[in-house]
Amino acid sequence: MAAPTINDIRQAAERIRPYARRTPVLTCAGLDRQVAAHVFLKCENLQKVGAFKFRGACNAVFSLPESALSRGVVTHSSGNHAQALALAARMRGIPAYIVMPRTAPAVKKAAVAGYGGIITFCEPTLEARQSMQEQVIAETRATPIHPYNNYQVIAGQGAAALELLQEIPDLDVILAPVGGGGLLSGASVAATELSPGIRVIGAEPEGADDAFRSLAAGRILPSVNPRTIADGLLTSLGDLTFPIIRERVEQIVTVSEAAIVAAMKFIWERAKIIIEPSAAVPVGVLWERKIDLTGLRVGVILSGGNVDLDRLPWQSIKERVG
Amino acid sequence: MAAPTINDIRQAAERIRPYARRTPVLTCAGLDRQVAAHVFLKCENLQKVGAFKFRGACNAVFSLPESALSRGVVTHSSGNHAQALALAARMRGIPAYIVMPRTAPAVKKAAVAGYGGIITFCEPTLEARQSMQEQVIAETRATPIHPYNNYQVIAGQGAAALELLQEIPDLDVILAPVGGGGLLSGASVAATELSPGIRVIGAEPEGADDAFRSLAAGRILPSVNPRTIADGLLTSLGDLTFPIIRERVEQIVTVSEAAIVAAMKFIWERAKIIIEPSAAVPVGVLWERKIDLTGLRVGVILSGGNVDLDRLPWQSIKERVG
Numbered sequence: 001m002a003a004p005t006i007n008d009i010r011q012a013a014e015r016i017r018p019y020a021r022r023t024p025v026l027t028c029a030g031l032d033r034q035v036a037a038h039v040f041l042k043c044e045n046l047q048k049v050g051a052f053k054f055r056g057a058c059n060a061v062f063s064l065p066e067s068a069l070s071r072g073v074v075t076h077s078s079g080n081h082a083q084a085l086a087l088a089a090r091m092r093g094i095p096a097y098i099v100m101p102r103t104a105p106a107v108k109k110a111a112v113a114g115y116g117g118i119i120t121f122c123e124p125t126l127e128a129r130q131s132m133q134e135q136v137i138a139e140t141r142a143t144p145i146h147p148y149n150n151y152q153v154i155a156g157q158g159a160a161a162l163e164l165l166q167e168i169p170d171l172d173v174i175l176a177p178v179g180g181g182g183l184l185s186g187a188s189v190a191a192t193e194l195s196p197g198i199r200v201i202g203a204e205p206e207g208a209d210d211a212f213r214s215l216a217a218g219r220i221l222p223s224v225n226p227r228t229i230a231d232g233l234l235t236s237l238g239d240l241t242f243p244i245i246r247e248r249v250e251q252i253v254t255v256s257e258a259a260i261v262a263a264m265k266f267i268w269e270r271a272k273i274i275i276e277p278s279a280a281v282p283v284g285v286l287w288e289r290k291i292d293l294t295g296l297r298v299g300v301i302l303s304g305g306n307v308d309l310d311r312l313p314w315q316s317i318k319e320r321v322g
Numbered sequence: 323m324a325a326p327t328i329n330d331i332r333q334a335a336e337r338i339r340p341y342a343r344r345t346p347v348l349t350c351a352g353l354d355r356q357v358a359a360h361v362f363l364k365c366e367n368l369q370k371v372g373a374f375k376f377r378g379a380c381n382a383v384f385s386l387p388e389s390a391l392s393r394g395v396v397t398h399s400s401g402n403h404a405q406a407l408a409l410a411a412r413m414r415g416i417p418a419y420i421v422m423p424r425t426a427p428a429v430k431k432a433a434v435a436g437y438g439g440i441i442t443f444c445e446p447t448l449e450a451r452q453s454m455q456e457q458v459i460a461e462t463r464a465t466p467i468h469p470y471n472n473y474q475v476i477a478g479q480g481a482a483a484l485e486l487l488q489e490i491p492d493l494d495v496i497l498a499p500v501g502g503g504g505l506l507s508g509a510s511v512a513a514t515e516l517s518p519g520i521r522v523i524g525a526e527p528e529g530a531d532d533a534f535r536s537l538a539a540g541r542i543l544p545s546v547n548p549r550t551i552a553d554g555l556l557t558s559l560g561d562l563t564f565p566i567i568r569e570r571v572e573q574i575v576t577v578s579e580a581a582i583v584a585a586m587k588f589i590w591e592r593a594k595i596i597i598e599p600s601a602a603v604p605v606g607v608l609w610e611r612k613i614d615l616t617g618l619r620v621g622v623i624l625s626g627g628n629v630d631l632d633r634l635p636w637q638s639i640k641e642r643v644g
Contacts, residue, residue, distance in 0.1 A: 024346045024348075026346075026368065029370075045594045046348065046593075046594055046595075048351075050594055265631060268596055268631055269631055271368075272367045272368055272372055272595060272596040272597075272627035273368075273594060273595050273596065274590055274594040274595060274596060275594075305594035309587060309590055309591055309634070309636070310636070310637070312631070312634075314631070314632070315632070
């Protein structure tokens with residue numbers, strides 16, 4: 001498969017329609033006043049497994065050729081992608097092998113197991129995860145599904161922006177968070193092909209600004225020891241996502257930890273929906289006003305809503321980011 | 323105006339359409355598994371001012387005759403109705419006089435003022451609130467809008483159930499919380515007239531069970547010193563809501579404080595939306611399974627989402643209800 005086009009995204013949207021949710025687009029008058037823009041929130045926090053990740057995993061799983069089906073899929077992840085892949089595989093009736101560090105929180109292990117994922121534990125290093133995944137592939141011949149550096153995954157994530165623009169066609173700007181770049185690259189393809197002239201802007205924590213630095217340098221500069229409350233955005237761009245983002249994304253704007261927490265709490269309080277810190281990062285762009293979006297119609301992709309309700313960032317921000 | 327019919331509710335829905343939100347109906351596979359039913363959540367927590375109260379206040383304000391407009395409206399409330407009435411009045415460009423106890427939380431005073439309400443403070447007793455409201459009426463000749471014992475308010479609240487049944491016509495049951503009974507009475511008219519044979523069930527905290535006791539006794543038995551975390555449900559039935567509920571509601575089911583908190587947290591965690599304790603009470607009916615709704619299609623009206631995010635019940639349940 002070549003880099004996804006709008007047609008690939010349309011096909012992905014069609015393919016996942018029976019399984020994924022068409023999430024609502026919400027508005028919030030209080031937010032509009034606060035940030036002096038017209039904001040349309042695409043609520044992927046209300047997606048299956050609580051994150052846009054389900055779209056990409058679902059598209060990848062349902063794109064598998066018949067011949068590969070019985071061998072299943074494999075990934076190494078302890079985050080939303082692991083749950084998403086486990087659920088998508090269960091929906092297609094095939095095994096999902098999930099490699100997780102044995103130090104992952106119990107709640108994440110339970111979630112993956114709850115969706116029927118077959119967990120293999122490994123030591124908590126990237127090397128151990130990769131070598132354990134190789135071992136699982138050697139044993140099972142399962143197809144690896146990377147969380148973002150995979151064209152089917154990118155096309156699936158793009159379906160969120162496609163739906164947003166079908167519902168609100170006249171957006172000036174789309175804001176999406178960027179970690180590995182799967183969501184941002186998919187959204188940028190959908191948006192720039194559907195709506196020429198639209199501005200696509202990536203939102204990244206200051207403490208994990210590899211995409212910002214990579215675009216400035218013109219080559220991938222991976223994060224070194226990234227640090228942010230937005231734990232879904234710790235990963236670095238991949239060699240499939242970077243070229244798409246470089247071509248189609250206007251700029252990456254970095255956001256402070258304080259703005260991430262303030263924006264997150266404001267969305268909870270005023271829009272009455274649960275978003276995780278990573279989803280608050282694009283709202284933080286509006287909040288901090290490092291760039292001027294006054295009066296514009298801004299679509300924001302809220303990436304997910306998986307948080308620990310016993311440990312909220314505004315109750316312990318000092319310990320967490322200090 | 324006589325007791326509202328389905329036509330009054332249809333007219334109310336039409337009247338408030340330009341101002342109120344058509345709230346989404348969400349489903350949650352995890353909730354369905356947990357309670358063994360097919361649950362459809364009508365998200366009035368996503369309504370303007372964060373509560374269904376806006377519908378009734380809006381219908382009442384936009385039903386006012388021209389001759390009464392300039393004198394404005396008045397109510398005594400420190401809760402969601404006060405904010406709802408202030409916003410509806412601002413939308414119609416008329417004054418809203420809100421009588422509030424001077425001991426009300428600062429955040430509630432600020433919210434009412436933020437919607438343009440003209441606040442008069444009084445001592446924190448029901449007598450003081452009523453006599454202060456009489457005084458305001460004597461001075462302004464404003465029209466009093468009771469939070470629930472008012473047919474226009476009841477018809478407006480009924481529009482939430484009307485929308486729910488338009489979207490999901492084949493419900494077996496509708497569950498709604500009951501405090502003063504405005505929402506439950508309006509929902510019961512809409513549901514039983516649109517869908518003969520549907521069961522309408524009221525959900526009430528054990529610690530504020532006046533509706534349960536009143537239905538059993540066949541007459542209004544007001545709450546004495548009610549005690550519950552569901553602070554929107556402390557009020558007692560009125561002489562307009564009681565007869566409607568007696569005629570059209572199958573039964574009232576009471577819910578324990580523990581079930582209210584557990585159901586609230588589950589909805590936050592799994593449905594990714596913020597609901598206030600009062601909105602968790604009908605979910606608590608499903609949670610506790612005091613009545614058997616196994617396998618049924620159950621519409622739940624989530625009444626609101628106004629909570630203090632710095633003080634969550636599962637972080638301090640012992641101090642709050644002990």
